[in-house]
Amino acid sequence: MDSLQGFPSERDDAGGSHSPRSQPIVGNPAAARHAPVVGPADTSLFHTSHPRRTAARQRPVRYAGSRMPVCTICDGVGLVRVVDSAGRWVSRPCRCQEMEREERRLAAAHIPERYRHYTLDGYETAFRGAHPSLAQAHLTARKFVDAYPVDTAGKGLLFTGSIGVGKTHLAVGVLRRLIQERGAHGLFCDYRELLKNIQNSYNPQVSTTELELLKPVFAAEVLVLDDLGAQKPNEWVWDTVALILNTRYNDKQTTIITTNYPDLPAGGGGLTEVERAAREPTLGDRIGDRMRSRLAEMCVRVEMTGEDFRQTVKRARFG
16 A cells, blocks of 8 residues: 555644634524523634534434424524623524535435445444455555645555445545545545536436536535446547546645555556456556556555455344
């Protein structure tokens, strides 16, 4: 595994709270007058060194069965009354407002339903026969989140390994954590599905254009590109991959990639057809050596080894 240059170890999240500053009333002044009151002793709820982590631990209770969930802290007003450092009563946004923004960012990331529950905390590395590289990959993912965005400097992660070792799980776990704790705007993108949609856009009966499909891929602050190299390579595929990776590279956007192919150069040029068929394809074979070289600048390589997790621990069963 490549060294994590510039990535610090996991940081201590403890930090001293500070007194809130006086701010004008936010939202409807009439509604603000009826906002729930929080006394001086409660102001720490709204001012912590890591507000998103605090919100995750102290989530407002919602009424079950309601089509429009109502926060039990602010009664749906979106504001609470607190005392500022000067002893004056002022209005502050309720924690539920940040929660709703977080939920909107997660929804906008288009994480597939099957992967939606994947988290870094839920990644297992202690099962019987687990290869040490899995625990190391998990630690690297956590360090990356802690270092983002200042110390990562636009770099991403390249998870490589055979099928079923948890590459997508870690990639989605990192994406979710960056959305929830760093306020990042992210996007999950399946490599084959993206290429198929782009090809379909060439159909004159389809109103969506190639640019409209690629625009969110270019613009995403954090992009997860899952299963890179899965599409059979040709000149068009290589040109499309080059356009995506070069655009994000030039804009210093964070890209997290998973691939089933070893991060090795293309080969087999001097081999017979039988020898090429017996040889294991590489990432260089699938996306071209030029783009593989680009990835070396864009991403820290995380190699993962092990048996297919889905065939052992997560094998489908009834009952």
